[in-house]
Amino acid sequence: MLKLLTLSSVLAAATAHGIVKQVIFDGVTYDGPYPNYGEEQEFKAQGPIRQVKNLDPITDIYSPDLACGRESLPSEYSAEVGAGAEIEFVWNGGDDGYPWPHQVGPLLTYMGNCYDDCNNVDPTTVDFFKISEQDMREDGQWEQASLVDFATAKSKIPGNIQPGNYIIRHEIIALHNANEVGGCEFYPSCTNVYVNSDGDSVPGDTVRFPGGYDPEEAGIYTPELYNQQEGITGYQQPGPGIYNT
Numbered sequence: 001m002l003k004l005l006t007l008s009s010v011l012a013a014a015t016a017h018g019i020v021k022q023v024i025f026d027g028v029t030y031d032g033p034y035p036n037y038g039e040e041q042e043f044k045a046q047g048p049i050r051q052v053k054n055l056d057p058i059t060d061i062y063s064p065d066l067a068c069g070r071e072s073l074p075s076e077y078s079a080e081v082g083a084g085a086e087i088e089f090v091w092n093g094g095d096d097g098y099p100w101p102h103q104v105g106p107l108l109t110y111m112g113n114c115y116d117d118c119n120n121v122d123p124t125t126v127d128f129f130k131i132s133e134q135d136m137r138e139d140g141q142w143e144q145a146s147l148v149d150f151a152t153a154k155s156k157i158p159g160n161i162q163p164g165n166y167i168i169r170h171e172i173i174a175l176h177n178a179n180e181v182g183g184c185e186f187y188p189s190c191t192n193v194y195v196n197s198d199g200d201s202v203p204g205d206t207v208r209f210p211g212g213y214d215p216e217e218a219g220i221y222t223p224e225l226y227n228q229q230e231g232i233t234g235y236q237q238p239g240p241g242i243y244n245t
Contacts, residue, residue, distance in 0.1 A: 017055040018100050019069075020170060020189035022090035023048070024152070025081045030191075036073070048079040048192040055094065057174065057185035061220070067123035067209040068169065068190035074119045075192055083197035084159035088152035089170050089189070100147035102185075104225065105175040106135040106237055107143055109155040112206070114165040118192040121167070124210070128169055129203035129243045131155055135235045144172060158245040160199035168193055169209070173238070178222045181215050203243040213238050 023030050032049035052069035065071065087109070091100040112126035132155040134143035147153065153170065168191045177183035188209070213220055219238035 017057055017185075018091055018093040018098075018187065019052060019055055020049060020089050020191075021092040021097075023079070023168075023170075023191050024088040024090070025079055025193075026085045028079075030079055032189075038071075046075075046077065048075055048077050050075055050190045050192075052189075057187050059182065059185060061182075061184070061186075061213055061215045062210045064124045064210060066186055066188060066213075067126070068167070069188050072123070072190060074121075076119050078118060078165060078192040078194045080194045080196065081157060083157055083161060083163075083195055083199055085157045087155040087157065087168070087170075089155075090152055091147050091172070099150055100144075100172075102172070102174040102176060103145035103148060104142055105144050105173045105178075105185075106133055106219070106235070107153045108133045108171045108173065108237070108239065109153075110169040110171070110207075110239075111157070111161075112167045112169065113162075113202075114167060114192075116165065118165045118167050123167060123169075123190060124208060126167055127206035127208060128167075128212070129206045130240050131158060131243055133237045133242060135237060144174075147172075157193075157195060158199075158201070158203075158243060159197075160201045160245050161195060161197055162200050162202060163195055163197040166193050166195055167191070173220070175222050175225055178220065179225065180223075181221050184215075184220050184222075201245070205240045205243065207240055212240075 033051040050072040053071040110128035112128040172187040174185040218236040
């Protein structure tokens with residue numbers, strides 16, 4: 001059951017953030033790079049996960065960083081996966097294996113077709129379709145809270161999409177400061193994949209980032225989290241609906 005958020009818990013959470021440290025496709029693990037903290041890199045990420053500048057969230061909903069993270073750098077690599085593959089995202093709350101620190105808010109996963117090499121695409125021009133979303137469980141706890149205990153966030157590649165190069169955009173939206181417009185925290189992470197598929201579907205309900213969210217829409221601005229002792233029901237996920245295979 002979701003309890004009233006206290007000022008102390010909000011302040012503590014606001015000082016800790018994190019990144020996707022690993023992505024797992026059907027049991028095959030790919031490590032992500034550490035943040036570069038603004039230092040020039042002699043080489044790009046040696047895996048499919050894009051490198052970000054630091055652990056901080058995106059709070060400007062109109063920033064180009066909303067696409068793939070803080071000043072994210074492309075990777076020259078793509079993970080080769082099959083349509084229908086199971087995905088797990090391992091979140092860390094720091095460089096040294098600390099757990100993800102936040103508990104309130106949804107987990108969302110999108111995919112976007114690069115139509116070419118994803119290393120050279122500007123992620124703000126990619127049309128993303130949503131493949132999964134998780135928010136509150138039946139017990140009243142947020143699915144995000146399980147990441148504090150080192151659980152993985154899960155999704156699945158649709159089984160009928162056309163083959164090709166895609167960016168998987170996985171995102172945590174943290175709502176512990178979302179009682180004010182602009183208080184929502186976004187933690188997007190992007191991974192390059194090549195999908196082997198016999199399908200030919202091209203999802204049509206797509207969005208671009210920035211542009212996919214509105215700062216005052218339900219699911220982004222959520223003052224009701226602070227106004228109810230007994231939790232909330234009927235949380236409305238932001239963005240488009242989930243693509244149905």
